[in-house]
Amino acid sequence: MTLPRRERERSPVFLIVVSGIRTSPNRSASITARMEFLENSAKSNVRGAWFSALMTRIRRVLSRRLQTSWFDQAGSKPISKRGGKRRGAGRPPKGKRAGSPHKKRPPLKPNTPVHVTLRVVSAIGSLRKRLMYQALRWATLAMCMNHEDCRIVHISVQRDHIHLLVEANDEEALARGMQGFQVSAAKRLNAALKWKKPRRGQVFTDRYFAEYITSPRQARNALAYVLNNWRKHREDHNLPTRRGVKFEHDWFSSGWMFAGWLERADLEFIPPTPDGFEPLVVWFPRTWLLTTGWRRHGLISLYEVPSSRTRTRLAAQR
Numbered sequence: 146m147t148l149p150r151r152e153r154e155r156s157p158v159f160l161i162v163v164s165g166i167r168t169s170p171n172r173s174a175s176i177t178a179r180m181e182f183l184e185n186s187a188k189s190n191v192r193g194a195w196f197s198a199l200m201t202r203i204r205r206v207l208s209r210r211l212q213t214s215w216f217d218q219a220g221s222k223p224i225s226k227r228g229g230k231r232r233g234a235g236r237p238p239k240g241k242r243a244g245s246p247h248k249k250r251p252p253l254k255p256n257t258p259v260h261v262t263l264r265v266v267s268a269i270g271s272l273r274k275r276l277m278y279q280a281l282r283w284a285t286l287a288m289c290m291n292h293e294d295c296r297i298v299h300i301s302v303q304r305d306h307i308h309l310l311v312e313a314n315d316e317e318a319l320a321r322g323m324q325g326f327q328v329s330a331a332k333r334l335n336a337a338l339k340w341k342k343p344r345r346g347q348v349f350t351d352r353y354f355a356e357y358i359t360s361p362r363q364a365r366n367a368l369a370y371v372l373n374n375w376r377k378h379r380e381d382h383n384l385p386t387r388r389g390v391k392f393e394h395d396w397f398s399s400g401w402m403f404a405g406w407l408e409r410a411d412l413e414f415i416p417p418t419p420d421g422f423e424p425l426v427v428w429f430p431r432t433w434l435l436t437t438g439w440r441r442h443g444l445i446s447l448y449e450v451p452s453s454r455t456r457t458r459l460a461a462q463r
Contacts, residue, residue, distance in 0.1 A: 245354040253316040253357065256432050258298065260367045261309040261323060262354040266347055269334060271304045273380070273397050278302065280333035285426040287329045288322065295322025296428040298435055301371045301398040303378060308371045312432055323353055361438035368439060370451040372400050377451045393447045399427045407444040 253259065265272065272281070281302055288297055295318045299310040313319035331348035338344045358364050375381060375395040393408070394400035401424045404415055418424055430436050 245352050247352065250316050250320075250355065251357070253313060253319055255312075255314050256434070258358045258364065258367075258430075258432050258435050259311045259313065259319060260356040260358060260371070261311050263307040263309070263323075263327065264350045265305055265307075265334075266350055267305070268344070268346075269305075269338070269348060272302050272307070273304055276337040277334060278397060279423075280337045281307070281330055282423060282425050283333055284326060284330035288326045289426050289428065292318075292322040292325055294318040296431070297326070298428055298430045299368065299371050299399045299403065300425050300427060301374045301395060302425075303374060303380075303397075308374055310367060310371055310435065312428070312430065312435070319355070327353075358434055361434060361441045364434040365439040365442045365445070366451075368403075368405070368435070369445045369449055372398055372403055372445065373447075373449050373451055374398075376448070396422070399425050402427055402429075403445075405440065405444050407446045410444060 269277075271277070281300075285297060285300065288295075295311060295313040297309055297311055301308040311319065311322070313322060327349050334348050335344045335346075356367075358367055370377075372394065375397070380395070394403075394406075400406075401418055402415065409416070
């Protein structure tokens with residue numbers, strides 16, 4: 146039964162809504178008392194659909210004000226001991242090692258190159274095989290044709306991960322370019338495994354890791370790390386025997402297109418590739434850090450081992 150307007154305005158529920166909620170301070174004690182008053186008034190003889198709807202709306206408003214009263218004056222740090230930064234909190238890692246944190250990437254300028262690392266799932270196997278190499282080569286070719294605002298300057302393919310040096314116009318172009326490269330590479334890598342068994346599904350684990358390069362020394366270290374990463378993983382100790390060919394740099398990288406080797410400083414042009422070898426498709430660098438800036442700290446040796454105390458290694462000692 147619906148009450149008349151005069152009786153509805155004289156009811157305690159209407160009075161507390163008009164006078165109390167919007168004008169009272171946010172104090173948990175007063176809000177809790179009002180909520181108890183509403184619970185007691187709900188047990189009275191007042192009935193009607195308007196009353197139940199009004200009660201629901203009042204409970205929502207009071208619960209919000211009660212939640213805001215739990216915060217401090219700054220409005221950010223909760224008084225409660227639950228939640229917040231603590232050991233073991235956050236997204237659990239996928240696999241044995243944690244991936245890149247799921248945070249918003251900082252803004253990227255066109256003159257800032259990026260070191261990108263992509264890891265593949267264990268079901269793919271080793272990437273340092275002929276079929277895998279051809280699949281990734283076609284992916285780099287598609288990347289060069291479809292994404293001019295995101296350019297792969299250097300690439301190094303290892304057993305379970307890929308290192309890239311990328312130049313992009315902004316962070317959105319970097320995200321679109323890396324997404325396109327991962328999709329293209331995943332389709333071709335799955336197709337390369339069909340001779341063994343048909344495969345569909347995930348190829349790359351989690352999101353990619355990106356490190357912005359902002360100084361000439363960092364650029365020099367990034368170039369040495371990417372191009373000579375095979376020596377860090379000791380892939381140079383398991384080289385196949387091939388007549389007339391010296392394995393001075395990694396064949397699963399863009400080392401052929403690099404003009405900053407110390408042992409080739411006297412050459413005016415990049416030497417031609419051997420017969421039957423199809424190099425990975427990359428762009429020539431455009432940023433100052435990857436063209437001129439990194440040379441301030443010296444050329445890179447073919448036998449330099451990244452992340453080691455002994456920076457160079459002579460061929461006679463090998």
